[in-house]
Amino acid sequence: MIELRSRPWVLLSSLVALVVFVAFLIFPLDHEHSPVEYALEQPHSYKAPRQNVWAELTESEAADVNAFILKEFAHLDLKKHPKSARDNFIYIVETLKPNKTDAVSYLYDDGPSPPERWAKAAIAQNLEDGPYIIYYMVGPLPISKDSMILPLEYTFNSGRNYVPNPIQDFAAIQDFASAMAENVSDITQELLGATANRADPNDPHGLLAFPRGSRIETGGFTLWMQFYRPGMGSGARTLLPQGIYAKVDATSSDINDWSVGQFYYNGVVYEDAEEFRAALDDPDFERTPANLDGPWTDTEDFESHPAGRELPPPVSVQPYGPRYKLDRKERYVSWFGFEFYITTAQATGVSLFDIRFKGERVMYELGLQEAMAHYAGDDPMQGGLEFLDTFFGMGKNAFELVPGYDCPAYADYLDSEWHQAYQTHHTPNSICIFEYTADYLLSRHTAQYSVTVSRNTFLTVRSVSTVGNYDYTIDYIFYMDGTLEVKVRASGFIFGAFYTANNTKSEDEYGHRIHDALSSSMHDHVINFKADLDVAGPTNDMVRMAIEPMTSTYEWDQPEQPKRNTMHLVEYQVTEETGIDWPKNSGEFYLVYSSDKKNAWGERKGYRITSGTGMGSTPHLTIFNSTTLGDSARWAEHDLWVLQQKDTEPRSADPLNYFAPHDPIIDFTKMADHESLEHGAPDTSYDGDLVIYFNVGAHHVPHSGDVPNTLMHTSASSVMFVPHNFNDRDASRESVQGVRLQLQGKKSGGFAGEEADPNDDLKTRMGRRSKTLDKTKAKYFGATYDKGIKLPLEALEPNMEGYVSKEHGVTDLSYNGSAAGVWHREEAFGG
Structure with a gap:
């Protein structure tokens, strides 16, 4: 994850507030209640009128829920660090959002107590006919002698709280793909100039096989695997598909029974690898160019210098602190x-x-x-x-x-x-x-003698x-x-x-x-x-x-x-x-x-x-x-x-x-x-x-x-x-900031809210008005920036040198986003 040693932007609001506060001690505003005073009193003492009954579980709550499930479901032999696809383990725990009917009395009818707090858990659980992911509800929280674990069924209209997990072994699918790629390495070298590197699937000079799974209505699973180049710079894997595809019969629940069948290349289907190889020797065989990585996939250009790029663009600032x-x-x-x-x-x-x-x-x-x-x-x-x-x-x-x-x-x-x-x-x-x-107004109007924006x-x-x-x-x-x-x-x-x-x-x-x-x-x-x-x-x-x-x-x-x-x-x-x-x-x-x-x-x-x-x-x-x-x-x-x-x-x-x-x-x-x-x-x-x-x-x-x-x-x-x-x-109207300009003219009139004296005759009113005809007048609604201020550089361009970069766990859109991939990652990264 990206982290910050000093988190300069977290310190920024305090820095800005200090600079602005000092500036206005020297150049005080004429307002009865200055924007700086308003900003300084807002963020820290504000309290919500009610408890956030939808909040995610805290770390301690999640730990208590996990411990309770491990104790109550001891018969499942749930593993804290699963090592194989046959291990049972707790996949996720999170808040089970309260029912609306339970929350409304607390929110709107001044009910004295918030609704009961419950957790939702998904357990990767192996049954006789294979692996499943099963939902449970755990509560009430905090965990006590009255807490229980129940099947979470009422939120699903399928009549069940589980789904079969067709990806029983994510690592095995990866191994199967690598083995398939190795078996046709002569073909990939001939057509793509590269082979898969089983020791390092993400070798930038190698290939990998990406599976597209498809559940079929008659049951079972079919995979098509396409070769890709991993992408060297910006993670551009999905821009680097290669033209070889392999079909895998994965209808069996046992991966040992899976088999590679057809291959597809340049619009032609080959029944197996041997037919594909034989076609390569045909003098009429039509080849496609390999899709190679290069600077064209880079997400940035550090070299170009068109006019104007040497100057930074405009930015938005918030000199007086937040108004929320x-x-x-x-x-x-x-x-x-x-x-x-x-x-x-x-x-x-x-x-x-x-x-x-x-x-x-x-x-x-x-x-x-x-x-x-x-x-x-x-x-x-x-x-x-x-x-x-x-x-x-x-x-x-x-x-x-x-x-x-x-x-x-x-x-x-x-x-x-x-x-x-x-x-x-x-x-x-x-x-x-x-x-x-925004760079556009909420509203505006130009009349003969006034402009309001x-x-x-x-x-x-x-x-x-x-x-x-x-x-x-x-x-x-x-x-x-x-x-x-x-x-x-x-x-x-x-x-x-x-x-x-x-x-x-x-x-x-x-x-x-x-x-x-x-x-x-x-x-x-x-x-x-x-x-x-x-x-x-x-x-x-x-x-x-x-x-x-x-x-x-x-x-x-x-x-x-x-x-x-x-x-x-x-x-x-x-x-x-x-x-x-x-x-x-x-x-x-x-x-x-x-x-x-x-x-x-x-x-x-x-x-x-x-x-x-x-x-x-x-x-x-x-x-x-x-x-x-x-x-x-x-x-x-x-x-x-x-x-x-x-x-x-x-x-x-x-x-x-x-x-x-x-x-x-x-x-x-x-x-x-x-x-x-x-x-x-x-x-x-x-x-x-x-x-x-x-x-x-x-x-x-x-x-x-x-x-x-x-x-x-x-x-x-x-x-x-x-x-x-x-x-x-x-x-x-009551919240917006803006200005009304009263323009020069003999019939210009006054500002909204300024009532004429009913005792004045026409001559008196016209005489008072004539004194303002020599200049345009402005009246502001809402506060304005009245004095110049100084901002720290971080208010315009935060210092990114303070970041400590760590690897993101971005999914590759394969099955590692599922419970099937958890134990594999646990093992790969040391638990």
């Missing part, structure tokens, strides 16, 4: 009307709970559910490639953020912990919180998850008017395809040629989030408010215009659980209304759900009935879904769906099963508490500009939740 309040212990944030709790999970990363605005409920929960990538292509790797990234861990792969780059240097940073195989893993500074002012300042909670070849930046953004935005940007190496020289290949059908022997590979990113909306309370309705054309007759229009073509609003109630796509021409508003709360004007309080900023509308999966995904990700088939809230349906997916795509432990189709969303009738138990699942992502067709890395501004997408009659007026 943060309770670090409870991970509670308050900022200009918004309040919320932060928590983490090793599969899904950062989630937010109990989001309120101006004291009113907006959302109970907002968080990632799954991140899916589905590829297409005409070779054995790309043709069936897909990833469900929570399997590898969006939370445990959220690495340390780089101050001044991932986040402004002045950001606040939070650490995270996760617990796997009896160890607590601590990731420093994996979450940042910061306020930022308002700065657009927002709050961001950010993390970056690096899952194999992609880095996902995930933002939760809060705006002063009550808008929330969930935004995802991606960067990193694409998963490229080998470019074949076979002239039967259909050019540009699946991507573009982007290097000597590399083609891009089209794929869909569909990233699923849950938004448990409680708009002004838990009882809500969803409507589609359509903007529709119409022809109408108006009495005032007669007789000149007998009929008028116009448009109007038509509201359609969403009466059952369903999936919805973004409308053509943005012709509908998707609104979640309070069923009983109205604003001052008698309108229902609501929030609008809309595709937000980024590269066009957010997408859903292009493929119908994916033969690869099966039923593991049906949430990807529409842009958003509306469902009943149920404690038994807390998530749309589970990481272990990756192991059983055709019989997933959570099947979303059983959740979105068209149950009624109508409430209030005597014959229904539904209380109006609904949940939205929505997707962000991209239809990614990589091109030459994606080499070496995809760029974040070209791969961004978001969904926004915008107040719709939720407030009586624009709520940002």
Whole structure:
């Protein structure tokens, strides 16, 4: 992990505060309460109103849970340091998030006690018919004589709390791949100029075989293995596919019964290695160039010096300290009307709970559910490639953020912990919180004699998850008017395809040629989030408010215009659980209304759900009935879904769906099963508490500009939740910073809030006004920067020389992200 000896950016806020404090002792502000005084009194004493009941287990809690399981499950002979695939061991322990129905009385009804705290455990357990991963619930916490271990079943709609683990022995698969590569080393040397190095699989001059597993509906397992070069510099393995593929029959549960069958090269299938070798001697055999590493995969250029690069770019600073309040212990944030709790999970990363605005409920929960990538292509790797990234861990792969780059240097940073195989893993500074002012205004208006402008300042909670070849930046953004935005940007190496020289290949059908022997590979990113909306309370309705054309007759229009073509609003109630796509021409508003709360004007309080900023509308999966995904990700088939809230349906997916795509432990189709969303009738138990699942992502067709890395501004997408009659007026007016310029002119008038004396006659008022006509006047709303200040260099460019670099445990997108790989890594790295 990246660590810091002195953590200069952690010291930065104190340094800046000291410099600013001294500066203002010399140059005091005229304000009654200076920004420096405000900043100095904020961060350290602030306390959350309630306990964070969703917080991840502490290290001591995790240790107690592990010890309790080892004692109570002594009959399983659970190993602390598993040494083989047949060992049973505790894979993960983490918080079992409380049921919403148990949390609401504590949160909203002033209940005296928080809900019981429980842990979730996944155990890698061998049964008679093979290895399984089995979920249990452990609690109540803290561990006591009343604590127990129960099968965790109620959160899964499959009727079971386990999945079979088809990857019984990750190390054995690696060995099998290496043996296969050695057996065809003459072929790889002839065609690729390299062979696999079994002693060092990551030899930059060697080859490795990367498996793509596929669960088939009839049962069993099929592997295609493609040769890759490991990548010498920036970890560019997925840019270095080679053109040889081997098919492995892995249908047997015993790896000793696996066999290598067909080979595929340059559009031709060979039944076995011998047929492949024989083809090499054919004078008409058509070869493809090897895909070689080189400077073209480097993610940076230290040599170029275009004009302007010798100067650093502008940066944002925060001279007076943060304006938000943060309770670090409870991970509670308050900022200009918004309040919320932060928590983490090793599969899904950062989630937010109990989001309120101006004291009113907006959302109970907002968080990632799954991140899916589905590829297409005409070779054995790309043709069936897909990833469900929570399997590898969006939370445990959220690495340390780089101050001044991932986040402004002045950001606040939070650490995270996760617990796997009896160890607590601590990731420093994996979450940042910061306020930022956009390069565009929140609002402005120019009148004849005045100009009013308002700065657009927002709050961001950010993390970056690096899952194999992609880095996902995930933002939760809060705006002063009550808008929330969930935004995802991606960067990193694409998963490229080998470019074949076979002239039967259909050019540009699946991507573009982007290097000597590399083609891009089209794929869909569909990233699923849950938004448990409680708009002004838990009882809500969803409507589609359509903007529709119409022809109408108006009495005032007669007789000149007998009929008028116009448009109007038509509201359609969403009466059952369903999936919805973004409308053509943005012709509908998707609104979640309070069923009983109205604003001052008698309108229902609501929030609008809309595709937000980024590269066009957010997408859903292009493929119908994916033969690869099966039923593991049906949430990807529409842009958003509306469902009943149920404690038994807390998530749309589970990481272990990756192991059983055709019989997933959570099947979303059983959740979105068209149950009624109508409430209030005597014959229904539904209380109006609904949940939205929505997707962000991209239809990614990589091109030459994606080499070496995809760029974040070209791969961004978001969904926004915008107040719709939720407030009586624009709520940002009381919080925003800006200025009104009153311009010169005989009829210019005064400023807002300045009332004329009713006793003045017209001549007196005009005389008073004429005294101000010789200059433009300015009046500020909110504080301003009134005096110059000095900032330390670290406020502009943090010193990176203080870092101590350690190896990241980034998954290679193989099976080492699973329980099957844990014991192998434990053994390899000495336990």
